[in-house]
Amino acid sequence: MRVFHELTKRSGIHGNPHPVRRTRSDKARLVGKHVAGVVGRNPFLAPGSYDALVIPHPRKPGGVEIYTDRLRAELGSSALVLDSGINGTPLPGSRNLDFFTSAAGAVHSRSADGRSSTIADALEALTGVKVPIGALVAREIPKHVRLRTIYRALLRRHKIKTVYAVVAYFHQHIVGAARDLGVRVVELQHGAISPYHLGYSYPGRPVVADQPDELWCFGSYWTDVVELPAGMRTEVVGAPFIDRLTPAEAEAKDPQRVVFLSQGTIGPRLLSFALELSAARPELDVIYRLHPSEHSDDYVIPSSSRVRLSTGSAEPTLDLLASATYQVGVSTTALFEGMTLGCRTVVADLPGSEYLAPAIARGDALLAESGTELATQLTAAPLCQDSKAYYAPDALAKFL
Template identity: 35%
Template sequence: MNTEADLFKSFEKDCDLYSIKVEQIPIWERIRFRTFREITRKKGQGQAHTHHGAGINSHLKGLSLWLKYSIYKNPYFADEHDFLFYGHQRRKLEEDGYWWDIYCDPIHEQNEFDYIHVESPHLMSHHNPAKTQYLRYLDPIRYTGTLQRRLGIRTPSIPTDIISRLQEAEEEIKSRFDLDIDLISKVRQSLHVRNTILPLYERLLDRINPDVVVVVVSYGKETFIEACKRLGIPVVELQHGVIYDHHFGYNYPNDENKSTFPDYILTFGEFWSKNVSFPIPGNRVKAVGYPYLEQRLKMYDDIGRSKQLLFISQGTIGDKLSQFAVKVHEDDRIDHKVVYKLHPGEYERWQKEYPWLVESDIRVIDESKPPLYQLFTDSTAQIGVGSTAVYEGLCFDLDTFVFETENTDILQPLIDKNIATSIKTIQDLNAALHSKNTKKFNREIFFKSNATQNIIDELKYIQDYGTTNRSIIQN
């Protein structure tokens, strides 16, 4: 059981945080995910992704991006399109030499939609050459908003009674988690961002006039989604990662709503659709599949394997998992070659944060080559904690082991269904490697087949419904 998550749920309920509004804007839903992430980080969980700094160099880089993309790939210069895709900025370099948005590009290449694709910068840059054909960058919006906030334009005012309630909530966090979390600053910053970029998003949507908007990762895009809802444009989210009952970007109490949640969410399979309590009706949660995975399974279908144990890392647990990997690599009882695959969010910092990996002769994958799916086909077993990649690896018939940490609950369903084996020690791993007690993985439940066509069909249906019921969606 994830103690912090359960404490957090009771904390937000006891403090009645969903009822707090500033000028009719529900503020808790905008800071909820980031607040819990800060709590877990301060409690010792690692950092999921690398973030750029906030010094003078960062500001100068932002200025240069603002100037460059005010001319090149400026979204305000785009024509009208039926679909607007707000993709994932962390692209993946594929064997064709292009950087893919792996969630959207398999759909785009079918040429079924009149679309425009927009993205935010990743670590203050954009990956090129991009696979996406009709691509625009959101840097003009992002950095125009930043400039306004630096100049103090549209600064929000928080009523004294709201400040008092937030202070009470801060005291509760201190009491329950023994941490100091500045909720007031989070609210002020979130409202300031909203005030500065909401008009910019509305102007962009007026320009493109889409029938449907598709997003990848909805949390963090609350203001963009608000702009869509104000204009009556249906918003659809494509699943991008693990969804579980302690993921506060998706799981909400049954009696609570999130006004800036997408109107629809398209999941990888029925397992994910039923795994959490989404703040939208169940008939708007559709299992469609994962196009990128389905494509790659066909591509790597007949490649040979070796006796290889693949560690699937991620920043939140990389410290403990990488230390365990080194111990496994050095233990004579384990007759498998060990490969440690870093998450892209760890590429730039692993040598500093995991010095034991640097000192070891273990094979560390810290770039996009070889592709993850190539590593799956080369391996016979995998170890992870809470990554989507572990579920993907099961599609390649890998023996799967879950390294027990405070985040094990993310993969607990696999343990409960006897699909994966939980391990704590090298002795556990050695025994599990020589056992065949796990059940066969039912891919269809987790990753529905015919994914690309399923998504196309759902988007066309939503387009038809949305154009005739825009007033309903707006309300």
């Protein structure tokens, strides 16, 4: 996944999907938090044993981590929650190993072996882009080994029986530690899955090291949209964080409102679609909604344009989608949420739109090549006919 991100950024296909910017003072404060966390949030110092270990998502709109919120409520005090504060604010009462995570990545191997150079050369010959695979290997492999050892000790210390993780492909040291000990690992779906997602798609279902035993999905659509690694099975647990609109709420939708759903990978190009649409259809209320990891100062909207930039928690994305008749995006999960909230859906034909190819084939979305084409096709955008396939009603309790 890291090689893929480097390749797409260096080739100019994608921007940074989740840009993180820290000043020197930010870094100094982070070091202070790490040191304080060794005493105040150290999970090794938590007393007793736990049935489960829960690894939430770092993103918490409005202070709520939606993917494990219901799970944590069901598990209660039987779960030890590990929530990093490196790229966000940890949940109250949670523990973390941030000091050890940063320390494990600070000491690199001097160099990677010759195989890294061979792979880097082959990739450059294939793509014309040079990716520093040797440096990635020199940093990430030793970090993985060190953290895997630490997490094995933690799982033993608290006699953990099940690990629940969000974004397991970025926590493979934890997954690997659990597999070493025969501890069950469940991944909770956090976003869109497609045959082009390197965290999940393994054509032919080969055996892949350090993978979860189970993937708990929002709806039936996600259970067979990719070939998962051998041995990984799926369950549909629903999505308690999505409330469908009442008939009155659906009737109250603004017929002129179009919400564009941005992402760091393609944001500036998608904004061009929004500007073109607004210029061609000035009667529309066009809102350009930033992804939570994007920065508003990266976007400049001409004073002559009526497009409005939306960011932050004061105007939640789901509330915007609930009020809109149309939504436009590329590959963000929010497009599927908007379908559930009764939006007519258009996919902009930009890098990443292939993620929505199965939904387009199902007739749940329309593909537009430009903002000008979008202006003429907008009213033809379809409504999703079976949104429960994407987000089923909450069924989590029966799996616990």
